[in-house]
Amino acid sequence: LRFLLANLADFDVTKDAVPTEQWLEIDRYMLAHLRKLQDEITGDYSRYEFHQVMQKLHHFCSEDLGGFYLDILKDRLYTGATAGVPRRAAQSALYHIAHSLVRLFAPVLSFTSEEVWVNLTNNPADSVLLHAWHELPPQSDEAALMQRWQQLRSIRSRVQKVLEEARVKSEIGSSLAAEVTIQAGS
Secondary structure (H helix, E strand, O other): HHHHHHHHOOOOEEEEEEEOOEEEEEEHHHHHHHHHHHHHHHHHHHOOOHHHHHHHHHHHHHHHHHHHHHHHHHHHHHHOOOOOOHHHHHOOOOOOOOHHHHHOOOOOOOOHHHHHHHHHOOOOOHHHHHHOOOOOOOOHHHHHHHHHHHHHHHHHHHHHHHHHHHOOOEEEEOHOOOOOOOOOOO
């Protein structure tokens, strides 16, 4: 949440938001993934399955967000033109991710969520606990996006395993030093 807040510091949704149709595909994938997560978690809350909520939030934050999306997003956020569409599209996605996550965390991490909410909204008189679940912008092709990106993430996972083996053997210093060739059927 701290990373999200830091990268939204210069973002004003009323003038900087980019329509989802202009987002990069990876941003639209994360929105689709977040929608699926939010639907699952709100269902878990309605059944009082708090352990499921926490497991899903932990996995999403550590694996999907931190271990995948934000890792890829850093270059665009830090090196892109400040008001450029690619950076603003990323911030638009982060805005929705932050608003969804803070509300999903609120029932079980109320104090942390309140602190995040004040920073996110810049309104200390408001409370995250007074708001419903975040309404994510609609997309028409989410099933296809999810399927395509699950395949890409599967390939990425296999490549990372090979890169880690090469690092252990001191064949490369970092993944940036590697050149990867992917062949169909391998």
